[in-house]
Amino acid sequence: MKVKNLLPILLFFATFSFYAQSDKTDEKREKIKAYKVSFLTTELELTSTEAEKFWPIYNAFDDKQFELRHEKMKTYLRKLDDDNISSLSEKESCILLSQIESTDKELYTLREKYMTNLKKILSAKKILKLKKSEDDFNRKLLKQYRDKAGKN
Template sequence: MKIKNILPLLLFLLSLSFYGQNDRIDEKREKIKAFKVSFLTTELELTSTEAEKFWPIYNTFDDKQFELRHSKMKTYLSKLNDDNINSISEKEAATLLSQIESTDKELFILKEKYMANLKKVLSAKKILKLKKSEDDLYRKLLKQYKEKASKN
């Protein structure tokens, strides 16, 4: 599996670890968001006009993606531990699988709309730079998470 396919999964798993700390999830998410804004602003070298148009698009996408992944996927994952998988019926498994596929489709459609909106604001080169910068950011966050986990 390629690293670019693993990174979103790792970020998703990283964000799930925050669920054990519900009272601090918003605080941690805001810190990550602030770090992301700072990092991407530096990496993308946006003009003030680009930044003015880019950030509302990016933040809307990021919030909707977070909502989809965390509200729906959290429900699915709670049903996917080993004990539950072994005890659910085939019909329940098919329903759960259908729900996961539906959420994946919603995410895909969301990404398509996001990309179409980005193309109105940024050049193709800057969009590619955004993708690379996000991957770099996720690597940094994962590294920080691993370092913090190894200290505990």
């Protein structure tokens, strides 16, 4: 598996564990979100017209994606704990697998709709730049997380 393909998975688990600490979850999420907005604003060089249309679409997508990944997946991951997997019946396992697949489909559909909406306001080149900037941001965030964890 290429590192490029592994990064989103690692980021998901890193951010999941980061967000799993419920006492300051919202505060941490807002800080990361503000940092991300600042980073993307700098990287994308959006015109004022583009920015006016882009941010509502981006924020709605980001919020829904967060909800799907972190709220629904948190429930699934709790059930996937080593001890819990052993105690699941085949029927319960099938149901859980079906729920995970359903969430994956929701994420895919959400991403398709998001891309369709972006194409209406941004050039293909800027959408690619957005994708690269998001990947760069995620790598930067993961590095900061690792550096902070290494100091503890």
